[in-house]
Amino acid sequence: MSKRYWLMKSEPAAYGWDRLARDGGTVWDGVRNHTAKLNLQAMKVGDQAFFYHSVTGKEIVGVVEITRAGMADPKDDTGIWAAVEIKPVRTLERPVTLAEIKADPALKDIELVRQSRLSVAEIRPKEWDRILSMAKA
DNA sequence: GCCAACGTTGGC
DNA sequence: GCCAACGTTGGC
Secondary structure, three states, X not given: OOOOEEEEEEOHHHHOHHHHXXXXXXXXXXXXXXXXXXXXXXXXXXXXXXXXXXXXXXEEEEEEEEEEEEEEOOOOOOOOOEEEEEEXXXXXXXXXXXXXXXXXXXXXXXXXXXXXXXXEEEEOHHHHHHHHHHOOO
């Protein structure tokens, strides 16, 4: 199966990009939404994801890679919820803001905008490439 | 099983 | 601080 792309949201006040870069990787747990859980469970080792700062910033700041997939959420006693392990791959040369994404017709169907509350979303390969090219501009 | 009420998230 | 979107809960 070919590589898929994702987007993971975090409030910088709770766990930001700087923290992830300093930690060198982390277990992505605590997700309590079923759609997001399905996305976590669909992830494979080697898949990549954008790291998005919600609330403060509202921008994509970096790229992460899934280093461990199909985990149970270690903080969950019920066995319902899922987790993955991620590591930072690189910081974007320039963050891509939500405003820019919304303004771009090529990204009008992106899940980040269509379902703004979803904390773990899939990114289509075309959208992935588009956002990467915006980060270089 | 339906739906109104309520809680939470996150953008504005 | 407000509100829209969505999920969950509880009465019927």
